[in-house]
Amino acid sequence: MIVTCIVLGLMVLAGLWTVMTRSLVRSAIGLALTSVILTVLMFLLGATMAAVFELSVCAGLITVVFISTISMTKALTHEALLQKTRDRLKRYWYLPALLLVGGAVLAFVLAPLPPGGALPAPATVDFAALKQMIWKERQTDILGQITIIFAGVTGVIVLFKERKGEKE
Amino acid sequence: MTEAFEVFKTYWIFVVLLALSGVYCVVATRNLIRVLIGMELMTKAATLIIVVGGWVSGRMVLAQALVINLIVVEVVVIAVAAGLVVSLFRKNGSLDTRELKNLKG
Numbered sequence: 077m078i079v080t081c082i083v084l085g086l087m088v089l090a091g092l093w094t095v096m097t098r099s100l101v102r103s104a105i106g107l108a109l110t111s112v113i114l115t116v117l118m119f120l121l122g123a124t125m126a127a128v129f130e131l132s133v134c135a136g137l138i139t140v141v142f143i144s145t146i147s148m149t150k151a152l153t154h155e156a157l158l159q160k161t162r163d164r165l166k167r168y169w170y171l172p173a174l175l176l177v178g179g180a181v182l183a184f185v186l187a188p189l190p191p192g193g194a195l196p197a198p199a200t201v202d203f204a205a206l207k208q209m210i211w212k213e214r215q216t217d218i219l220g221q222i223t224i225i226f227a228g229v230t231g232v233i234v235l236f237k238e239r240k241g242e243k244e
Numbered sequence: 245m246t247e248a249f250e251v252f253k254t255y256w257i258f259v260v261l262l263a264l265s266g267v268y269c270v271v272a273t274r275n276l277i278r279v280l281i282g283m284e285l286m287t288k289a290a291t292l293i294i295v296v297g298g299w300v301s302g303r304m305v306l307a308q309a310l311v312i313n314l315i316v317v318e319v320v321v322i323a324v325a326a327g328l329v330v331s332l333f334r335k336n337g338s339l340d341t342r343e344l345k346n347l348k349g
Contacts, residue, residue, distance in 0.1 A: 077251065084258040091262045091285050095269040095278075103281055110262075114288050118311075121299045126311040130291065133315050138284065138322055145277060145326040149333045167272045174268065175261050182257045202305065209309045217309070221316045228320030235327030 080120060087113040092175065096168050104142035111135035125206055248300050255296040263289035276329045276339045280322060287318050 090113055094106030111134040118127035210218070262285060269282030291311055298307020333339055336346070
């Protein structure tokens, strides 16, 4: 449990750094770091398949999408960046305090709650059961996934397409 | 049984803190890319609480199936939102939300 708490704390710290860091690229890297730590937690809980998805897709693909988007947009000048940093400090210094107070309040509220709930899942990884669940019992989800991927691909093609005469 | 609930409570506190960071990022920022990053942080919190819920209820297989769904939807949403951000940047030359006044009546 101590290890879990340390990893959870690291995840929140990575999230905090993602929000508070000045550079957008560092922010994207912080998000990838949060994803990696989340993957570790998922492994600890026994959700290995979902953890592999999280690591490859969220820590990998989404970071690539963010870095590409950042590189397609214009960087600020040095003066504008300094001004922005001063503005950011004013707006973001509340966040660490808010997290500390929020964590303390939650711990205080949740501590006296009576124990309840079910037993934890067995630690063994049952790939056959997962396959059965995804392809047989949750077929509608697969249909939804296919629809959303189709919609997403169409959206990306339309949005990234350059119109005639638009390119200089 | 008691131990499982204690674990859930611990996870719950950190999940709320992570989601709070995401909400703060979305509310406080004026950069469109940071809005997406804040949304991602909130999704990470949702992912973790689904896995923990599966662990506590003993239905980890269902939780994993849901998380895989969530990840697919997350990627598509981020890809399309990134396309929107790039389009807006091409149109307005800025990512500042205060300068997006084209649709203002």
